Amino acid sequence: MRPPLRSYLRDETQAAHAQLDQLVGDLDSVEDYRGYVMGLYAHRVAVEAWLDAALWPDIYGSWRPKGLAGLLEADLADLGDAPPAAAPFDMSKDIATLSGVSYVVVGSALGARLIFRKALALGFDSSRGARHLASQQDQLQDWRRLLALMECIDSEEFDRPRAAEAANAVFNQALLAMSANRVD
Numbered sequence: 001m002r003p004p005l006r007s008y009l010r011d012e013t014q015a016a017h018a019q020l021d022q023l024v025g026d027l028d029s030v031e032d033y034r035g036y037v038m039g040l041y042a043h044r045v046a047v048e049a050w051l052d053a054a055l056w057p058d059i060y061g062s063w064r065p066k067g068l069a070g071l072l073e074a075d076l077a078d079l080g081d082a083p084p085a086a087a088p089f090d091m092s093k094d095i096a097t098l099s100g101v102s103y104v105v106v107g108s109a110l111g112a113r114l115i116f117r118k119a120l121a122l123g124f125d126s127s128r129g130a131r132h133l134a135s136q137q138d139q140l141q142d143w144r145r146l147l148a149l150m151e152c153i154d155s156e157e158f159d160r161p162r163a164a165e166a167a168n169a170v171f172n173q174a175l176l177a178m179s180a181n182r183v184d
């Protein structure tokens with residue numbers, strides 16, 4: 001029996017995720033955190049614009065990944081930084097690609113628990129500097145819904161390699177956005 005789509009995508013993107021963890025590092029200074037928020041903004045604003053412009057297949061019903069760009073912009077203002085420029089993100093909008101992109105965007109809320117603790121230790125919280133991380137703490141229900149949707153769409157015809165390719169493209173876009181926005 002083949003593994004669930006989520007496990008397949010997690011395995012296929014493990015290397016890219018590890019690269020991102022390494023690039024982001026310990027986040028133990030305000031400068032590192034500012035760079036993180038700028039990079040995450042440049043990543044999310046472009047990917048969210050792409051998701052907003054997609055025509056979602058019926059199977060997704062009214063479910064959509066929640067956007068973070070607005071909260072990230074408010075966090076940047078708290079930190080005294082202007083929103084950085086973001087390169088547009090573009091790919092075909094087929095169901096496998098949409099599913100791979102959604103997996104990365106929604107799954108990132110799992111790691112956001114750890115990052116929220118680091119932000120709190122630096123003195124930021126849900127009302128200053130870490131609004132986007134606070135909002136991600138409530139996204140477990142969204143993640144469970146996506147896992148259920150992924151089980152439904154994962155028929156024999158579903159193009160798993162294409163979904164993995166899309167997920168890795170998002171990780172690579174995030175890596176580029178993060179490297180371009182480090183604060184030294």
Ligand code: HEM
Binds near residue numbers: 108111
């Ligand atoms: C743009 C940035 C990031 C994206 C897009 C992202 C994406 C993801 C995704 C898709 C998952 C779900 C994997 C799965 O279980 O299927 C995940 C989990 C996780 N991420 Fe990230 N991640 C990001 C940054 C980070 C960073 C910087 C860290 C570490 C400091 C991190 C730590 C984790 C951890 C610990 C988990 C597993 C949490 C758990 O299983 O409860 N992530 N992330």
